Amino acid sequence: MYTYVTENDFLEAFRTWQGGQYKDNFSYDGLKALNADFENYEYDTGEKIELDVVGICCEYSEYESLEEFNNAYGKDWTLEELKDHTHVIEFEKLIDFATNTKIDAFIIQAF
Numbered sequence: 001m002y003t004y005v006t007e008n009d010f011l012e013a014f015r016t017w018q019g020g021q022y023k024d025n026f027s028y029d030g031l032k033a034l035n036a037d038f039e040n041y042e043y044d045t046g047e048k049i050e051l052d053v054v055g056i057c058c059e060y061s062e063y064e065s066l067e068e069f070n071n072a073y074g075k076d077w078t079l080e081e082l083k084d085h086t087h088v089i090e091f092e093k094l095i096d097f098a099t100n101t102k103i104d105a106f107i108i109q110a111f
Contacts (some may be wrong), residue, residue, distance in 0.1 A: 011031050022054070031107065038082055062106070063108070066078070086109045
């Protein structure tokens, strides 16, 4: 038995799971991008995805830049090379609400 999860339900699950333990794993914009990606997958494949906050936090990581990713992995990757190795979700992340400043960020699936 499955329950339909709205975008708000998805965002709230991360904010409140285990007393908010996972609320900082992804940015607000990152969670919205993840939710959209999961919804697109379900639509394209007809396969349902279980909302597993812990599993998602273990399987996906958010980076604000390729430099941040390369520092974490100790290798100089290009975004295209990264896309050849794993699933990459690109999105714009709002970093300053007052000036509406955004950066290009991405989430990767662990590999």
